[in-house]
Amino acid sequence: MIALLLILIPLLSGLIAFFLRTGNAAKGWALLSSFATVAVSILGLTILSKPELLQFKAAWLPGLGSNFSVRLDGMGQLLCLLTAISFPLIFIATWSRQYKNAHNFFGLMLLSQAGLMGVFLAMDALLFYFFWELALIPVYFLSSIWGAERRIAATFKFFIYTFIGSVLMLVGLIYLQSQTADRSFDIDAFYKIVLDNKTQNWVFWLMFIAFAIKVPVFPFHSWQPDVYEQSPTAVTMVLSGIMVKMGLFAIIRWLLPVLPYSSFAYGEKMIAMWTIVGMIYASLLAWRQDDMKRLIAYSSIAHLGLMVIAIFSETELSMQGAMLQMFNHGINILGLWVIVEILERKYGTRKLSELGGLAQKAPAMALLFVVVALANIALPLTNAFVGEFMMFTGIFTSPISEYELFTVPAAGITIILGAVYTLRMIQKVIYGNTNPLTETGTDIGYNEKLVLGIIVIMIIAAGVYPKPFLDLTKDTTDLILKEANIIPVLVK
């Protein structure tokens, strides 16, 4: 029931939003709906956390062996919570921005929330594919209608890119379904598939390319900086905070347990190497960026890369670290985007070279900005430290790693580079002298303080006491590792 509500609330309220007359009504309605989703999500985590409430199954396409089957497991809980929390924060942070045809904007935003929830909840491969695509369509329209000047080309590239990935994944899923015992798309049936190594290998690539494009893993990343830059900031928040997690999530749920051999064979030896190249490359690019949106976009590639390596090293620590970090990264990057949004609205620019000296003019913002930025560097006491520490330890101790003496230091370099570009950003934006543009600056308003305050509280809380999150993801991790079943592979 909870699982169903998490999809239905944003879906229905999104459809209703299209028919609201004024933009303000739609805005209020969207906020109300997103609060309801948060409430349901928290109820599902706490007092209503009973198995029979967390799942829902109904016959859907009996001829094809597909059911409408949704369930909240630990990892799903965490990502649904992230999705639920992010949307009200996004709405509040961008409250004063005026959109043309705002009712359509908020309707599409809520529909994308429904799609994302569906991806995290689906326990049926065909349903998963449905939601995977559905999350994309509203975002495509949002970016193309309300984005910046070069929006049409940038988002179109993004759409074609991800669509190519998803259709290949569809072929993979259909093939896997034909290999299940009872010809069903159910996730349990998928986990029972036994394939020989050669078959696993080509199915692996069909599926992995879709996920790699979404994350994005180097060399499939070229859509990302353009789209982040050209989209309206509210949409960039959805894209970078939640949507990229779809790729990581799908690797954990739909790739490792289903194709254990290939995940082992390619994961650490090949994909981790690409990812490292991509991480260093992206970090260096982030260092040289002048546009804050592009800087954060490249920094995001580096952070997500580490999670990809951690997932493929298949230890309990690295896996849990990656899940925790998916949540944390969503919160942190949301904080960074909120800052960008504020700066852009106040000063009309996102360029580091045109900003400066804001610590004197906006002390509250400066303080909050610094905390969020430190979380981006993964300083101890912030949430990202816990995640990254767990991932590094996991990669280093993994029984299947062969090149950990290379991967860990190489990934470590990107952490240092992360400090370089993040601190450079802070220095250029809030320290130094004011210039004519920032001279008249004022501090942030209450709604922005509220949003950033909540984000900072979450950063510190998860940094000091991550245990509830780890308890939550333990079951999923154990299940995935059991199905991924690497020990027999090693013995062979």
Added chain:
Amino acid sequence: MNALIISALMGVVMMFSGILLKQRSAIRGVALAGLFAAIVLNIAETYGFHLFKVDIKNMMHFDRFALFFNTVAMICTFIFFLLSAKEMEKVGLNYADYFALIFFIICGILLSSSFSSLLILFLGIEIISIPLYILTGSDKKNLKSNEASLKYFLLGSFSTGLMLMGITFIYGDAGSFIVENITSLSTPDAKPSILLIAGLLLLMFSMAFKVSAAPFHFWTPDVYDGAPTVFTSFMATIVKAAVFIAFIRLFNYGFYGIHESWKFIIAIITALTLFIGNITAVFQQSVKRMLAYSSIAQAGFMLMAVLALNSFASEGIILYTTAYSLATIGLFAILVKMKDYTFEGFNGFAKHQPLLAAAAVIFLLSLAGIPLTAGFLAKFYMIKSVLDSGGFLWLVILAVLMAAVSVYYYFRVIQAMYFKDGEAQAMEISVSFKGVIIAVAALVILLGIFPQLLLNWLYF
């Protein structure tokens, strides 16, 4: 049988209605009523109600599949009438005759979807083709229309010749036109004779010509572009679907036993069709011509059903033809209302006609195969049927990559309508037209979520 006789009668009635009825709305009313009666009687026949007792000497077989497809085809024609019948007034003076020709085409459709003798197949295809030649050239003062008609007629006659020769060869081998007798010849263990294979190939090529599969597709863009847009809509959808049903019926019932010998050729034709249709569509500047190439590309996907020939394929082809026909008829109905057929002509359309633009988006998404629309599940069935029949993975991967290419040209229309500014000029649009368009769009989405609403009719 019921619908066949009714629509033949209606063809004659419509010819005379042009003389007897002065008002065009009355002519339209008669056509709609006649088609409605045919649909109702066809559904009744599904439940065993026969209006006429005719001994057809085993030459036709109205099985569940055929009857069901006939219903779908006639319902699509009904929707086509609702949306575009008014537009036919602008084509020329012989308003009633156009309806008469369309009713004759429906006769051909019913024959070719239910044949069990090659003679009936030939008759059906010819009864479809000859009125189409006329409809293509019906815009008499337009040179392009004349050219298209002549081209279509010449090339169509050649393919008819091929088909007749193929039938003759097969008759020479089997000594019969009845499909069952041919089936008994083509068992897997007996080596098929040269005559049979030659006849089969000739039949395959002529059918490929009629469904505009590459490399027999060269007539399609010019004919679809030159013909009056209302009739292009009909030709590209319902007629093409009917020929596909005939294609599948022939190869499933007639030549399944020796499918090893022709499967590979079909796979090549499919791959070529997908490739050429999609890649060429990318370079078009006019939406009408883009839709012509898109219809070639979609034919490539439907050919996958001929390749697979399993239960998914026959369910899938019904779903595919329905999804494709509904979306294309809807798009053409909107296109007819536009003053400028280029992509730029759609700039800013969403601002002026938000409802129609939203419906057009649904149709385009369905053609591109995005989930939640009927087009996705249709493509899904095709892919699944081929994968289940074993082999041909390369073809499936080519097909999905080409589907990604198709996103490029379908989305250009969406981009023009929604993201670009401009003054898209549309003619006056009535409330009832909007209503029907929205109903069709809703149907596309409904079938995209619950395809069994349609497919269950095949069984119960």
